[in-house]
Amino acid sequence: MAENVKRPSLFARLKKFFADQKGEMKKIVWPSKKQTINNTKIVLAAIAITAVIVCAFDWILTAIITFLVNL
Numbered sequence: 001m002a003e004n005v006k007r008p009s010l011f012a013r014l015k016k017f018f019a020d021q022k023g024e025m026k027k028i029v030w031p032s033k034k035q036t037i038n039n040t041k042i043v044l045a046a047i048a049i050t051a052v053i054v055c056a057f058d059w060i061l062t063a064i065i066t067f068l069v070n071l
Contacts, residue, residue: 008016031039 007013
């Protein structure tokens with residue numbers, strides 16, 4: 001049969017949880033200011049390129065639909 005195993009108290013589990021979280025936070029390697037600025041530039045460029053592509057698709061499809069409706 002199953003043995004009656006007693007779990008640690010709520011406070012003991014919370015203490016262990018926060019100790020583990022503190023240890024994990026120490027492992028994080030934060031990017032430098034230069035890396036953050038460079039990554040931001042890359043994201044903004046990707047957004048601009050995507051916006052141009054979507055705008056071009058929209059313009060082309062609008063022209064095609066307008067042409068077909070006017071037939």
